[in-house]
Amino acid sequence: xxxxxxxxxxxxxxxxxxxxxxxxxVHHGFGGVGLWRDSYxxxxxxxxxxxxxxxxxxxxxxxxxxxxxxxxxEARAAVREDNLRALDEAHALGADCLVLVCGPAIGRDLxxxxxxxxxxxxxLIPRAxxxxxxxxxxxxxxxxxxxxxxxxxxxxxxxxxxxxxxxWVSLCLDSYHLWWDAALPAEVARAAGRVSSVQLADWILPxxxxxxxxxxxxEGTIDLAGFVELVAGAGYPGLxxxxxxxxxxxxxxxxxAARAAADGLHALSLHRGAPSAGPSAHAxxxxxxxxxx
Amino acid sequence: xxxxxxxxxxxxxxxxxxxxxxxxxVHHGFGGVGLWRDSYxxxxxxxxxxxxxxxxxxxxxxxxxxxxxxxxxEARAAVREDNLRALDEAHALGADCLVLVCGPAIGRDLxxxxxxxxxxxxxLIPRAxxxxxxxxxxxxxxxxxxxxxxxxxxxxxxxxxxxxxxxWVSLCLDSYHLWWDAALPAEVARAAGRVSSVQLADWILPxxxxxxxxxxxxEGTIDLAGFVELVAGAGYPGLxxxxxxxxxxxxxxxxxAARAAADGLHALSLHRGAPSAGPSAHAxxxxxxxxxx
Numbered sequence: 195x196x197x198x199x200x201x202x203x204x205x206x207x208x209x210x211x212x213x214x215x216x217x218x219x220v221h222h223g224f225g226g227v228g229l230w231r232d233s234y235x236x237x238x239x240x241x242x243x244x245x246x247x248x249x250x251x252x253x254x255x256x257x258x259x260x261x262x263x264x265x266x267x268e269a270r271a272a273v274r275e276d277n278l279r280a281l282d283e284a285h286a287l288g289a290d291c292l293v294l295v296c297g298p299a300i301g302r303d304l305x306x307x308x309x310x311x312x313x314x315x316x317x318l319i320p321r322a323x324x325x326x327x328x329x330x331x332x333x334x335x336x337x338x339x340x341x342x343x344x345x346x347x348x349x350x351x352x353x354x355x356x357x358x359x360x361x362w363v364s365l366c367l368d369s370y371h372l373w374w375d376a377a378l379p380a381e382v383a384r385a386a387g388r389v390s391s392v393q394l395a396d397w398i399l400p401x402x403x404x405x406x407x408x409x410x411x412x413e414g415t416i417d418l419a420g421f422v423e424l425v426a427g428a429g430y431p432g433l434x435x436x437x438x439x440x441x442x443x444x445x446x447x448x449x450x451a452a453r454a455a456a457d458g459l460h461a462l463s464l465h466r467g468a469p470s471a472g473p474s475a476h477a478x479x480x481x482x483x484x485x486x487x
Numbered sequence: 488x489x490x491x492x493x494x495x496x497x498x499x500x501x502x503x504x505x506x507x508x509x510x511x512x513v514h515h516g517f518g519g520v521g522l523w524r525d526s527y528x529x530x531x532x533x534x535x536x537x538x539x540x541x542x543x544x545x546x547x548x549x550x551x552x553x554x555x556x557x558x559x560x561e562a563r564a565a566v567r568e569d570n571l572r573a574l575d576e577a578h579a580l581g582a583d584c585l586v587l588v589c590g591p592a593i594g595r596d597l598x599x600x601x602x603x604x605x606x607x608x609x610x611l612i613p614r615a616x617x618x619x620x621x622x623x624x625x626x627x628x629x630x631x632x633x634x635x636x637x638x639x640x641x642x643x644x645x646x647x648x649x650x651x652x653x654x655w656v657s658l659c660l661d662s663y664h665l666w667w668d669a670a671l672p673a674e675v676a677r678a679a680g681r682v683s684s685v686q687l688a689d690w691i692l693p694x695x696x697x698x699x700x701x702x703x704x705x706e707g708t709i710d711l712a713g714f715v716e717l718v719a720g721a722g723y724p725g726l727x728x729x730x731x732x733x734x735x736x737x738x739x740x741x742x743x744a745a746r747a748a749a750d751g752l753h754a755l756s757l758h759r760g761a762p763s764a765g766p767s768a769h770a771x772x773x774x775x776x777x778x779x780x
Contacts, residue, residue, distance in 0.1 A: 337630040339667035350669040374632035376643040
């Protein structure tokens, strides 16, 4: 019994210590962890990498770089330095990618923000290549356009990747950010071969703060099994992270939240009928169902 | 001095009586009003129409029909009856359109919801034609996908109109719902000739409830002048409504909220430099600027 095709994101249990994060991931049979930078800050990336290797855990993502739109050259330079540090850390951790939360507009200039984002990513590509760490653009929910990211749909992110045209720029697909979009099947198909991170959280109401109002898989209105099937059908070969930013779940002991996340993932795979997608999705879901039984 | 190219939506001052709504619209020189059905329920549509004609106010929209996805045939029939009543009322009021808030999914079936929405609109077309009232599909903000509408982008709404292919199905473009979208210029251009309602509200943080957390024009992060320029540039010939659903503004006297709305609209036009869009947008903004001076 386990979840070796899944990864536990540190933000799901953000009040856990780094050693507790590892212990909980191992206990539930997760194959990896996704790491927000605060999770290993006290441990240090190099020590964290050793602890994770010993525990047999892969690092599916480091979160985050980004914040490209800035009001001055000085601010842009400072952000660039921080993004380079994040790439160094992701390299030290052997992470599958560095997730980019691209940043909101300065004032009302969304177009300008999008230009600064494109320029900022282009500027990081050589370092991503030398670090061997793909940059993963995360299109975020449109309700975060004013405070998190001007990249608000998968179509926009795919267009951005078309223009940047680099094997070191990829995508992070998070169900919470993308589920509402009628273009999702077409845009996920278009994203095939470009996805370096898949994250799951459920949509629940009411929204209490744009950032941390998410639900564990199964708590909300998103067809998460369908979402996983879609990305698996597009050939995504990696682990699927559970990343649930939730004031509610942050208020319970981390062990309880980790258990809820694991239970939600198990239920997700077991509740499926015969997958309707291609052989890749079938294999992925079958393997997960087998592990969960 | 006036706002004859603008319309005051009743929801902006939802605690005002119908006669106060008329008085405030006239006082600030609005050319029309947008009416939520509760605003004239006590007066009755026929009497309301007489009062509005006497005051020289056009009815730019009636809100709302819709709610197409329903769990049973009985529920669908009840909603259909209500939608037909709404069309009758919009006809009696001589409204420019009936706004459709299309409804969320039942459970997790977004695709099914979208099919029910398309079928439900198609079913109303003959009655809209005989009433002479265009149905106006309002694509809503993706954060409302689980509780208001499965139609979450202008691209999706344009696709829906392509399929329905009827002169009696049009669009309601609300800045609050659409501002985040990188595809907005392209999709507004695609919507040319299809728009029967344009509504303005600003985006402010924090979100406190998905429905009623909006700002008056100028309070938030949306480039509203650019939005008006965009729709005017696509040839929209009608009045622009100010529709601000806001717990904050609902807690002040309606006269104060109406004044804030009028002030926001005046500032919007006066703060523009030379419009960069086509002659249509230029004429619209110049006229508004002249009126506001």
